Amino acid sequence: MKKFINAPENVVTEMLEGLLFAHSDLLKTADDNVKNIVRKDAPVKDKVAIISGGGSGHLPLFLGYIGEGMLDGVAVGEIFASPSSSQILSVTKQVDSGKGVLYLYGNYGGDVMNFDMAGEMAEMEGIQTAAVIGTDDVASMPKGEEDQRRGVAGLFYLYKMAAAKAEEGSSLEEVVRVTEHASRNVRTMGVALSPCTLPEVGKPTFNIEEGQMEIGMGIHGEPGYYKGKLQSADDITSTLIEEISEDLSLNQGDEVSVLINGLGATPLEELYIVCRKVKDIFLDREINIEKVYVGEYATSLEMAGLSISVLKLDDELKRLLHRPFNTPFHKQL
Amino acid sequence: MKKFINAPENVVTEMLEGLLFAHSDLLKTADDNVKNIVRKDAPVKDKVAIISGGGSGHLPLFLGYIGEGMLDGVAVGEIFASPSSSQILSVTKQVDSGKGVLYLYGNYGGDVMNFDMAGEMAEMEGIQTAAVIGTDDVASMPKGEEDQRRGVAGLFYLYKMAAAKAEEGSSLEEVVRVTEHASRNVRTMGVALSPCTLPEVGKPTFNIEEGQMEIGMGIHGEPGYYKGKLQSADDITSTLIEEISEDLSLNQGDEVSVLINGLGATPLEELYIVCRKVKDIFLDREINIEKVYVGEYATSLEMAGLSISVLKLDDELKRLLHRPFNTPFHKQL
Numbered sequence: 001m002k003k004f005i006n007a008p009e010n011v012v013t014e015m016l017e018g019l020l021f022a023h024s025d026l027l028k029t030a031d032d033n034v035k036n037i038v039r040k041d042a043p044v045k046d047k048v049a050i051i052s053g054g055g056s057g058h059l060p061l062f063l064g065y066i067g068e069g070m071l072d073g074v075a076v077g078e079i080f081a082s083p084s085s086s087q088i089l090s091v092t093k094q095v096d097s098g099k100g101v102l103y104l105y106g107n108y109g110g111d112v113m114n115f116d117m118a119g120e121m122a123e124m125e126g127i128q129t130a131a132v133i134g135t136d137d138v139a140s141m142p143k144g145e146e147d148q149r150r151g152v153a154g155l156f157y158l159y160k161m162a163a164a165k166a167e168e169g170s171s172l173e174e175v176v177r178v179t180e181h182a183s184r185n186v187r188t189m190g191v192a193l194s195p196c197t198l199p200e201v202g203k204p205t206f207n208i209e210e211g212q213m214e215i216g217m218g219i220h221g222e223p224g225y226y227k228g229k230l231q232s233a234d235d236i237t238s239t240l241i242e243e244i245s246e247d248l249s250l251n252q253g254d255e256v257s258v259l260i261n262g263l264g265a266t267p268l269e270e271l272y273i274v275c276r277k278v279k280d281i282f283l284d285r286e287i288n289i290e291k292v293y294v295g296e297y298a299t300s301l302e303m304a305g306l307s308i309s310v311l312k313l314d315d316e317l318k319r320l321l322h323r324p325f326n327t328p329f330h331k332q333l
Numbered sequence: 334m335k336k337f338i339n340a341p342e343n344v345v346t347e348m349l350e351g352l353l354f355a356h357s358d359l360l361k362t363a364d365d366n367v368k369n370i371v372r373k374d375a376p377v378k379d380k381v382a383i384i385s386g387g388g389s390g391h392l393p394l395f396l397g398y399i400g401e402g403m404l405d406g407v408a409v410g411e412i413f414a415s416p417s418s419s420q421i422l423s424v425t426k427q428v429d430s431g432k433g434v435l436y437l438y439g440n441y442g443g444d445v446m447n448f449d450m451a452g453e454m455a456e457m458e459g460i461q462t463a464a465v466i467g468t469d470d471v472a473s474m475p476k477g478e479e480d481q482r483r484g485v486a487g488l489f490y491l492y493k494m495a496a497a498k499a500e501e502g503s504s505l506e507e508v509v510r511v512t513e514h515a516s517r518n519v520r521t522m523g524v525a526l527s528p529c530t531l532p533e534v535g536k537p538t539f540n541i542e543e544g545q546m547e548i549g550m551g552i553h554g555e556p557g558y559y560k561g562k563l564q565s566a567d568d569i570t571s572t573l574i575e576e577i578s579e580d581l582s583l584n585q586g587d588e589v590s591v592l593i594n595g596l597g598a599t600p601l602e603e604l605y606i607v608c609r610k611v612k613d614i615f616l617d618r619e620i621n622i623e624k625v626y627v628g629e630y631a632t633s634l635e636m637a638g639l640s641i642s643v644l645k646l647d648d649e650l651k652r653l654l655h656r657p658f659n660t661p662f663h664k665q666l
Contacts, residue, residue: 018607018627019608273351299601
């Protein structure tokens with residue numbers, strides 16, 4: 001294992017101390033726990049608050065999306081581990097302005113359990129909550145069982161839509177409606193080339209041999225559905241887009257936004273080679289790409305690989321997509 | 334070699350096609366060559382233009398810094414190879430508004446030769462040019478021979494200062510003065526954990542064994558000055574900051590900006606662990622960190638490693654530091 005760390009058990013708290021220092025203009029802690037982080041200006045008056053949370057090791061997910069036009073707060077877990085319900089409750093109390101709180105996170109057992117518990121505790125304290133769960137990873141479950149799928153990089157779009165809607169002054173009910181609508185219209189497919197190593201484990205979580213790739217792998221190394229010879233960037237891109245297009249029933253004339261996300265070790269240069277092919281495929285099918293995001297949006301430590309997310313747009317989602325946001329890692333003017 | 338590419342010889346042009354598509358709101362080509370890229374709104378009236386250039390494989394360097402508050406244009410080379418003088422000349426013609434053009438790039442033989450030639454050709458066409466060369470890599474040459482050092486991530490600060498000064502309406506002479514002043518006050522130290530592989534070569538450019546690190550390595554794999562056992566993040570950070578502080582003659586009461594840069598494969602989480610230690614060291618020495626940047630600013634394909642750059646501030650540099658910029662990869666509001 002080659003990592004810039006000190007004691008493995010301190011990775012998350014030390015990382016957060018550095019992060020809170022570097023982004024003190026945007027972030028603050030909700031209480032005396034560095035793992036409970038909220039917007040500097042929380043609670044934001046007269047706005048539905050959006051909270052996410054999950055394990056560490058996926059930066060910019062989850063806490064990197066705190067800021068204007070994005071999340072109000074995040075409960076941070078240890079590497080690949082859920083935050084506790086009491087953390088989530090503490091963040092909830094700090095961000096609620098009286099207009100309710102949306103819990104928006106990926107579909108993993110521990111997260112679902114803890115957000116559910118936190119929601120019940122919050123209701124007992126008079127804070128209205130609702131939950132939308134990201135389930136964009138096409139490869140994780142077959143069609144017909146979409147609600148059982150894992151949440152991966154497509155969460156970015158759910159944050160974006162929920163937050164933009166909330167900033168328009170909408171009610172919790174309206175924010176939930178738009179976020180669920182976005183969730184039904186976003187899909188992600190990923191491919192991995194090499195594994196990552198958890199600091200406390202000290203060795204790779206899985207293995208992909210030289211010359212091989214794995215399609216459909218999850219961001220914690222959950223097995224994919226195809227392991228085989230590494231193909232060209234164009235062929236891999238075609239496969240991923242094909243799966244997404246079919247699952248999302250994309251048709252000629254549709255409008256989409258595309259997120260090409262690096263999983264950690266993959267150079268930006270390669271993501272743009274993939275971007276070029278996505279452009280060519282959709283141009284050929286007369287599907288309009290309204291906006292592209294390229295970079296690291298949801299990583300898995302130093303895993304080499306990438307994912308493509310596609311959000312199918314309608315007029316409302318398109319309007320919300322273009323609203324600005326200002327977070328520590330990504331900004332949109 | 335595991336990369337998302339097609340034919341190795343097409344990596345740069347395909348990458349640029351993707352990049353120009355994704356960032357068509359900010360970038361355009363200077364001519365019919367996708368390797369010659371300028372600001373969408375070039376030439377910007379009544380402003381000294383800033384041009385950079387160099388080999389590919391370092392994104393966001395170089396072309397990722399084109400945009401308002403940063404560069405006007407970039408001539409892009411093949412992987413780790415200089416752009417040609419005719420490319421640079423073409424970019425020069427497209428960005429010049431009559432107020433002159435600053436060539437601002439890292440100290441590498443091919444780049445120096447080609448920018449010099451382009452400058453001579455530009456002068457013959459009546460365009461005034463000047464050059465400032467980044468030489469921030471402390472490890473590459475000893476003290477006393479600072480002007481022979483390589484340019485690495487510290488270039489970010491030179492771009493920032495030159496461009497901010499130019500946007501204030503300053504003359505070419507004034508922009509050069511500030512940029513040279515910034516150059517004398519910026520230092521970088523890097524450490525690598527694993528190599529990168531050039532697509533056309535197909536195997537790693539060097540080797541660092543398991544459990545080892547190399548301090549002082551350049552961003553093309555130029556050898557460092559210390560190869561030894563991988564130390565803790567805190568110890569490595571202390572070493573890098575010690576070297577920089579001594580070379581820069583940092584004293585109690587000084588003000589600095591710090592850039593903690595990932596070389597490609599290193600997770601953001603680890604960069605923030607390093608950030609925490611930098612904060613503690615400077616706090617202890619009563620050196621004020623005015624602003625921190627953390628992320629990928631100058632990479633070396635999928636090399637694992639990081640660098641720390643420190644810019645010593647005075648009132649003018651501090652004012653320029655805080656001016657906003659808007660580029661494809663990084664934005665400052």
